[in-house]
Amino acid sequence: MTTTVALIGANGHGRWHRRRIAEIEQAGRVRLVGLADVRPLEPDPPVRDGVLIFEDHRELLAETSPDVVVICTPPHTHLPIALDAIAAGCDLLLEKPPVASLAAHHTLAASLGAAGRACQVGFQALGSQSWREFRDALPRLGKLDGITATASWQRDDVYYARSPWAGKRIVSGRPVIDGALVNPLAHAVMQTLASAQAVGAGRPRQLVAERYRVRPIEVEDTAFARITFDGGLSIVIAVTLAGEDFIAGEIAARGPGGRAVLEYPTDRLALPGDAEMRKVEGRADLLTNLVDHRENGTPLLVPLAVTADFTAVLEALTVPDVPPPHLLDDSAVVIEGPTRTIPGVNDLLRKVVSTMALPSEMGVPWAVPPFTKRLPVT
Template structure:
C-alpha cells in the first residue's frame, strides 16, 4: 500500500482526491491546506487534516506527497517533502526560475527521491505516436495554438491570480505559463523528439484585455540551436474554442495533435482520430517507486527547458502586457478577430506585429539558458 499526502486539498487538489480514490493499492492518509477543506469529494475515513505541510509530513510520514499549491510556493514544500523521505508529484509549473529548478534537482540528488511534474499530457499515447513520427522525418516547423475563454471570476479565484507579485514575492501566472502551459510543454517535447536541440532565444508579444498584471493573450517564437522555429499562439479571450493543437510540418507532410483530447492526424491522414491510452502520472510515479526500471514520464529533469521558457516569459524586466480592446460576449471578453490572428501566426511563424495587426506591438527578445 502506497500512502499519499496532499498539500493543497481544494481547487485542483479535488481532482487529485478523486483520482486517488480510484486507484488500487493507494491510500490518502493526510491533507494540508491553509483554508478549510471543501467537503466534496468527501475525505475517506481516517484522513488527517493539517493547516501546514510541515506538520503533515512530521505526523503522517506519507510515501508520496502531491503538491497542488500556488506555483510560487512549490520549491519550499517540495524540498521539505523530499527531505522528509517522500517522493513528490509536483503540479505544473514546477518552479519559477532556472536557479530554483537546479536547486530542486540538487535536493533530488541529495535525497535519492523522485519528482514527477504534473504535465499529464506527456503520458499520452497519441503524443508518443506523434513523437515517433517526427523522429523519422525532417521537421521544418512546429506551432501550438489554443483559444480559450476565462471570465473575471477566473482572476478572482486566488490572491495571486493575474498578479506578478504578492507580498513582495514573485508569482507565476500568464496564459502560456499557467492555464496553457501544457501547449508550451507539449510543443517543446515535440521539438526535442525532432532533434531540435535546445531553444536559444524567444521573441514574445504579450497582451491583456482587463486590468491584470499578466497576459491573457500571448505569442512566442522560439529559435532552437539547430535552426528550427517553434511558434506558440494562445489566448484566454478567444472566439471559437480551440482546445489546443500541436502542428508539425515536415518532409512527410503535416501532423496535428489535439493534446487535451488525444486526437491525432499524422501525415497522409485527412481526419484526426482519437488515440486511446494515457498513463496516469501518479500511477507512473508509484510504478517507478516499485521498480527502478520504470522511467518517470515527466521527471523534473525533462521540464528544465520549460522552466527556462517560463523564466523568460515572466522576466520582471519585461514591461506590462499591452492592453487591447475586447468585446463582452456571453459574460467573457473576446478580442475581435483573435482566432484568425492565432491561426495565421501558427501557419506562417510571423508574429502579429510583423503582420501589421492593428493592436500589436514589437516583440521583446530574450536569450534562453537552461
C-alpha cells in the same frame, strides 16, 4: 507494501487529485494518509474516514510520514514545500509549472539527487498514447519547417477572482507565476518544447514574444511566442484566454513528409495518411507511474529534468525587466458582462501558426513590437 500518499493543496485543482487518488486507492496501489490546505477543506469529493487533515504542510509531513507527496499549491510556493517533503523522505508529484526559475530548478534537482528521491512533474499530456504516436512520427516528416501550438480558451472575470494571486505578478512582495503561457496553457508550451527535444533540436536559445491583456490584470491572457533552438528549428505558440470559438489545444509539425497534428487535451491525432483526426485511447496516470517507479524502477514519464527547457522559457517571461503585457483598448475588445473577447483572434491565431510570423510582423493594428530574450543554457 501499499504506498502512502499525502496531498498538499487539496482545494481548487487539488480536488481533481483527491478524486484521482481515491480511484488509485480503490485499485489497491496507494493509501491516502493526509490532506493539507491553508483554507477549510471543500467537501466535494468527500474525505474517507482515517485521512488526517491539516492547515500546515509541515505538520502533515511530521504526523503522516507519507511515501509520496502530491503538491498542488500556487506555483510560487512549490519549491519550499518540495524541499520540506524531500527532507521528510518523500518522492514527489509536483504540479506544473514546477518552479519559478532555473536557479530553483537546480536547487530542487540537487536536493532530489542528494536524498535519492524522485520527482514527477504534472504535465499529464506527456503520458498519453497519442503523444507517443505523435512524437514517434516526427522523424518521418523529414526536416521540420516548424512546430506550432494553438489554443483559444475563454476565461471570464470570475476566473481572475479565484485567488489572491490570479492575474498577478507580485503578491505581498513575492513574485508569483500566472499568465496564459506559463499556467493555464503551459501544456501547449511544454508539448512544443518536448516535440523539439524529440527531434534533437538542441536547447532553446532565443525567445521573441508579444503579450497582451484584455482586462487590467498584470499578466497576459493572449500571447504569441517564437522560440529558436540550437539547430535552427523554430516553434511558434499562439494562445488566448479571450477567444471566440473554442480550440482545445493543437500541436502541429510539418515537413517534406507531411503534417502531424495532436489535440493534446482530447488525445485526438492526425498523422500523414489520416483522412481526419482520430481518437487515440490510453493515457498513463502520472501518480501510478511514480508508484511503479518506486516499486519496479519504471522510468518516469515526466521527470524534473525534462522540464528544464520549460523553466528557462518561464523565467524569460517572468523576470522583472520584461515589459508588462500590452493592455488592449476598447476598440480591440468586445465586453459582454464578465466576458471579454478579441474579435477575429481565432483567425489571427491560425494565421500566426501557418506563417510562423507574429502579429506585429503582419501589421495587425493593435499589435506592439515584441521583446527578445536570450535563453540561458539549461
